[in-house]
Amino acid sequence: MTTRTPPTLDRRALNRALLARQMLLRRHGMTAVEAIEHLVGMQAQAPNPPHIGLWSRLDGFAFDELAAPMTDRRVLRIVLMRGTLHLVSARDALMLRPLTQPILDNHLRSPRGAGLTGVADAAAHARKILEEAPRSDKELRAILAEHRPDTDAALLAWAVRLSLPLVQVPPRGIWGRSGVAKHTTLESWLDGHPVPEPSVDEMVLRYLGAFGPATVQDVQQWSGLTRLGEVVERHRAGLRVFQNADGRTLYDLPDAPRPDPDTPAPVRFVPDFDNLLLSHADRARIITEEHRKRVFTVNGIIRATYLVDGFVHGMWKIEKERGGVTLRISPFAPVPAGEREALAEEGARLLAAAHPDAKAHAVEFEPPDPR
Secondary structure, X not given: OOOOOOOEOOHHHHHHXXXXXXXXXXXXXXXXHHHHXXXXXXXXXXXXXXXXXXXXXXXXXXXXXXXXXXXXXXEEXXXXXXXXXXXXXXXXXXHHHHHHHHHHHHHHOOHHHOOXXXXXXXXXXXXXXXXXXXXXXXXXXXXXXXXXXXXXXXXXXXXXXXXXXXXXXXXXXXXXXXXXXXXXXXXXXXXXXXXXOOOHHHHHHHHHHHHOOEOHHHHHHHHOOOOOHHHHHHHHHHOEEEXXXXXXXXXXXXXXXXXXXXXXXXXXXXXXXXXXXXXXXOHHHOOOHHHHHHHEOOXXXXXXXXXXXXXXXXXEEEEEEOXXXXXXXXXXXXXXXXXXXXXXXXXXXXXXXXXXXXXXXXXXXXXXXXX
């Protein structure tokens, strides 16, 4: 019996599939909460990027649109995949938090946590205090120093943050608002409990819906979890199987969109830390390795990028000066005239939506820096 070779999906085919799943081939008419659930959360290591990410994906998104669902607790910011802060729906927080706890447990077993004792006791004490009122990290350290004066309070606070499901509460994370980050427990914030037996299978299948087609290694890169091959294998009969140009096996949902590789892709601004760049072991479908090294800094910053023909073409940032705002575009290579005009128009729309009260808006291009 001969085994049939799976169809091959080249770089452009994978690119267009990813853009379709990530709602970047066209803007979609759904609510912010619906989009966040479709994306299985948005990395929210910094407060503002998710707003820009939603603006690039949704038709008519207003930058104050997240204020209501964050305040009424339909969406929240909590540490999840890869041990990083994500913006997720309340439903997904209760499902994903217990699934991703092993990532944080591994951090506790790292050399930094070696020899640290009494973490469970400190976490129980901190839970009680944090559920009375949200507290900042500084306040948490002071509380733990009083509770355990014989232990490094900063180290103990680090261990407590890894042990407890902590929500970073508003106004932190709301556009135009600021303030020190304060935390309470997930159970207290939602007046509920995490799903007792969450489905890792559901998580993997939803990942494919938002990021596929993908290898097992891709799913593990996105989630931070390991040994997911057995999960994929359980569903293999119901999945489409492909291979990439390197012969690696890709899995996908049967009815998920896989557009023609020649489908036009509009220019798009992608914010800092966006999961678009973080959710595959092989990122060639969206960015070259050469460009990745410039976007991903040694101190963990993932810079904002823009897409031309579906691929990362350069970086951008917004600078405030004298009451005005300037969107500064830094290309990796010369930008064709048509795309340059489209970027200028898209950039002007972004500034108008994000900073409507600024005295002046400007979009400026830096000279290409191919390095």
